Amino acid sequence: MDLCNIEEIKALLGRHGFRFSKSMGQNFLIESWVPQDIADASGAGAGTGVLEIGPGIGPLTVQLARRADKVAAVELDRALLPILSETLAGCPNVTVVPGDVMKLDLPALVAQQFAGLTPLVCANLPYNITTPVLTLLLESGLFASITVMIQREVAQRICAAPGTGDYGAFSVFCQYHAGTELLFEVPPECFLPAPKVTSAVLRLTPKSAPACVHDEKRFFRVVRGAFGQRRKTLLNALTSAFPLSKDDLRACIEAAGLPADVRGERLGIEEFARLADEIGGRG
Structure with missing residues (x-):
């Protein structure tokens, strides 16, 4: 069965009485190059186990199963389970896991499904x-x-550099x-x-926490405060995020080597880290 052939897809869905769910963001692939290229980009191969989220009817799942030693595909929509039983019948190294990935015990799932393998993620994620x-x-x-297909605008925001609108x-x-790479777009x-928007395939390569960050909790508190009111200067934005006087915050910004009128969107990780240290020294 060609899981990207639109006529075969319609016949498959018709046999099972399946109806698309807008609330689950279901959009099935109908171009075979897309799941092939995503699977190639994922790094799936011998010695790897791949977690897929939202397999749909399974076109990406099949491609991953041809490359990886094991695939665990988590599917929330129980109406798709009998369809996946049919489409993945020829993939003995695939386990379909019914449920919501946000509610699963991920460490337990990885330990159970991918023992002795390098765990990866590859998925066509619902936008929502x-x-x-x-x-x-x-x-x-x-x-x-972590290799995922998501809305292009979200992928661009994830990869955006300081000082840009995204x-x-x-x-x-x-x-x-993680290191972030926008690999290719999917119309x-x-x-x-x-869908009404263009998609993009993004690869995230997890890395150790930056050495310049000494207090992760305070670092992200500064980041959230800085972007909480984008139109304001960093000084004014942080006033509502920390119980420090404006003079103290101004002194922290200057001690971090930043202009007094800088906006948060201009700061990279190192600048946020220096500022978090300065605020911590006064908190």
Whole structure:
């Protein structure tokens, strides 16, 4: 069965009485090059185990199964489970895990499914869960790489550099935890139904916490405060985030080597780290 052939997809879904769910952000691939290229980019191969989130009817799952030693595909929509039983019948190294990835015990899942293997993530993520899922995966520290197809604008924000319009608190979070690469774009016509936006494939390569950050909790408190009110200067934005006087905050900003009127969107990880240290010294 060609899981990217639109006529075969429609026949498959019709046999099972399946209806698309907008609330679950379901868009199935209809161009075979897309799952092939995503699987190639994921690093799946001998000695790897791949966690897939939201396999749909399984086109990416099949490609991953051809490369990796093991694939665990987590699917929330129980209406897709009998379909996956059919489409993945020829993939003995795939386990479909029913459930919500946000509620699963990830360490236990990885230990059970990928013992002795290098764990990776590869997924076509529903747009509406991108941020919480990536946050969960990065904070877990379980995976050697995370390759996902997401909305292009979100991928651009994740990879954005300081001083650009796309740069924000989530950019800093992702770049703190991982190297970020926007690999290629996927147009709407590659999906059924076609979404209204272009997708992009993003690879995150987790790394050790930056050595310049000495207090992670305070670092991210500064980051959130800085971007909480983007139109304000860093000084004014931080006034509502920390119980320090404006004079004290101004002194911290200057001691960190930053202009008094700088805005948070201009700061990179090292600058945020210096500022967090200065604020900590007065807190």
